[in-house]
Amino acid sequence: MSAVKLNRVMFALAVAGLVVAGLLWYWHVQNANIPCTNAGCDQVAQHPTSRLFGIPIAAYGTLFYLSFALLCAIRPSVPAEQQRLMSHLLLLWGTTGFLVSVYLTYLELFVIHAICQWCVASAIIATALFVLSVLAWRQPQALTIPSEA
């Protein structure tokens, strides 16, 4: 996959994650029933671990995906000599998201004993972003747009 396509796929995934986390945040704030095929989503949302410093975890998730999407968006405009720094940043952000997702999934499985399908969707997206950020980091070619190269 070319660097441009890879960047677009990461951007699309980050936007999908932004939608998932944003919805979870909105439902959390509204104290609404979360659409779910079991009681797991409400169970996870009401658990004390669904907040950090009084702020819903979904809010942090929303900021994470938004910043990831922004990084992908500004990446093509960054000068060639700073492209490496951008891929380091993406890798760092992708790894952070993945590790946090692993920890949150652990909490769901072993502490809350419930599975929230929206959280699973977010964990899958975060894992995919991590894998793609590794690929982007390993890619030797610089991110250049064919029409503008």
Added chain:
Amino acid sequence: MKSETRFLLMMLGLVLIVGAGLAALNYYTRPPQPPPVRETEIKLNDVLAPGRPEKGNPNARVVIIEFSDLQCPSCRRGSEAVEQLLLKYEGKIRLVYRHYPLDIHERAMLYAQAAEAAHRQGKFWEMQDLIFNEQDANSKRLEEFARSLGLNMEQFHKDMKSREVMQAVVDDLSTGKRLGITSTPTYLLFVGEKGQMIQGYTSLLTEVEKVMEGT
């Protein structure tokens, strides 16, 4: 700025604008807040669940189902008011408690778990009173409460973390949400099969007095 960046930023902006617009639309088109006291079609059997904490006369014709949050100051005053009603009309009222921990209260769920764990050892109301007395207790303080009530601490710790206790709280919460409850304390007052949904304890006091005057 390259066209690729412009395109991606436009896409991101579009998603954010549509998302914010939909959230605002959803927020501002919510149904208006219902009056504090209203007749309800809900049947008593729909809100009774086995194993919920209760007191008063189990065969009383007047039944109060209390949806309460243990970190909510108004619920504390409501609990005192309901206690007065139970004393005043001894043997004429049945009170059933259901958890409704609000998201805005950081420790409400923890308190609900502690009270539910105490309920497993027959000390729900005692734990509720201790929590209401302080309403800022941390986990360590909750343990002190449990110890002062003479609970089996090993069992209490186990229950606090158990799936069953969490499920009981979540079931109450889901029932409350299904009934359209948005604030605490909210009461369902049944006289026989006829039910009313009442927000706030002052309205409850008025309605119970009306009922008792009529009987």
